Amino acid sequence: xxxxxxxxxxxSADARDDKRxxxxxxxxxxxxxxxxxxxxxxxxxxxxWATCNKGREGKCTGExxxxxxxxxxxxxxxxxxxxxxxxxPTSIENExxxxxxxxxHPVSAQLFTSVRIDVQCVVFFKTVAPIEPVSFVKRICExxxxxxxxxxxxxxxxxxxxxxxxxATLEGVEKVARTVxxxxxxxxxxxxxxxxxxxxxxxxxxxxxxxxxxxxxxxVGSGHQVDLKNYDLLIVVEIFQNVCGVSVLDDDFERLKxxxxxxxxxxxxVAEVKAKEQQAPAPKLDNEGxxxxxxxxxxxxxxxxxxxxxxxxxxxxxxxxxxxxxxxxR
Numbered sequence: 235x236x237x238x239x240x241x242x243x244x245x246s247a248d249a250r251d252d253k254r255x256x257x258x259x260x261x262x263x264x265x266x267x268x269x270x271x272x273x274x275x276x277x278x279x280x281x282x283w284a285t286c287n288k289g290r291e292g293k294c295t296g297e298x299x300x301x302x303x304x305x306x307x308x309x310x311x312x313x314x315x316x317x318x319x320x321x322x323p324t325s326i327e328n329e330x331x332x333x334x335x336x337x338x339h340p341v342s343a344q345l346f347t348s349v350r351i352d353v354q355c356v357v358f359f360k361t362v363a364p365i366e367p368v369s370f371v372k373r374i375c376e377x378x379x380x381x382x383x384x385x386x387x388x389x390x391x392x393x394x395x396x397x398x399x400x401x402a403t404l405e406g407v408e409k410v411a412r413t414v415x416x417x418x419x420x421x422x423x424x425x426x427x428x429x430x431x432x433x434x435x436x437x438x439x440x441x442x443x444x445x446x447x448x449x450x451x452x453x454v455g456s457g458h459q460v461d462l463k464n465y466d467l468l469i470v471v472e473i474f475q476n477v478c479g480v481s482v483l484d485d486d487f488e489r490l491k492x493x494x495x496x497x498x499x500x501x502x503x504v505a506e507v508k509a510k511e512q513q514a515p516a517p518k519l520d521n522e523g524x525x526x527x528x529x530x531x532x533x534x535x536x537x538x539x540x541x542x543x544x545x546x547x548x549x550x551x552x553x554x555x556x557x558x559x560x561x562x563x564r
Contacts, residue, residue, distance in 0.1 A: 367395030396479035
């Protein structure tokens with residue numbers, strides 16, 4: 235056979251192989267739902283934000299996944315799938331059927347789902363029932379503080395639990411805030427509470443910090459007072475891109491190093507903390523009707539002083555957010 239004829243025969247064989255390969259791939263059954271994309275943060279979700287050092291997002295996610303699974307088992311008696319039985323499938327067909335059945339009816343719910351965030355030094359885990367993020371994170375930090383020599387995490391900094399997510403619009407923030415604040419502030423008869431509001435904005439500039447604080451303070455309702463240092467309840471607001479999350483924490487937040495595991499395990503030396511306190515300007519009140527400590531929540535039309543004071547408090551935090559997150563927040 236001449237060289238040209240050999241080349242044409244080889245090309246023809248390659249074409250047939252490519253066609254068979256494409257046909258086989260075309261009819262291959264996808265595993266799971268073909269339309270399933272990466273997990274997203276959506277209104278109605280709950281979860282836990284965490285910060286870490288730059289470039290350590292993957293390691294932070296891994297160590298938190300293990301830590302969360304351990305505490306889910308400890309607190310709720312769930313999170314671990316049952317061990318396989320000895321009666322394993324004996325044929326390929328049975329193995330396939332068992333795998334399909336497991337996909338349709340999972341053995342155990344996915345209690346924690348990590349969501350990829352396009353922000354350096356930040357990770358997020360979605361949670362589902364029975365996980366209650368606020369009590370869950372508090373328990374982790376309490377155990378860490380009671381036994382700081384048993385260092386459970388290496389890359390994780392601050393944990394921020396979120397009770398409920400909504401849309402990052404004026405209406406969405408108000409809706410989520412009213413839902414989350416109702417059990418803590420809207421009892422009848424009213425039990426007066428001292429409160430503070432701490433917003434964090436990442437990759438978001440549609441609503442200012444001042445407006446967020448004003449809106450949430452109005453949702454608190456009457457009969458309560460602002461107290462930035464000696465609060466009874468801290469309202470945490472986390473906004474990322476198009477979603478907003480709110481939670482209410484008690485006054486143990488300060489004792490537990492603001493849920494900063496890095497500070498619990500390796501506290502910043504007292505001398506450095508005092509140096510920061512001396513350098514940070516103290517918030518000043520003016521006489522133009524700005525909301526000051528001790529003001530009633532219903533006087534929420536002027537909240538710039540609350541914003542300034544909150545920012546000053548954040549500057550004094552030895553475990554403050556990393557530079558990249560702080561820049562994105564502003």
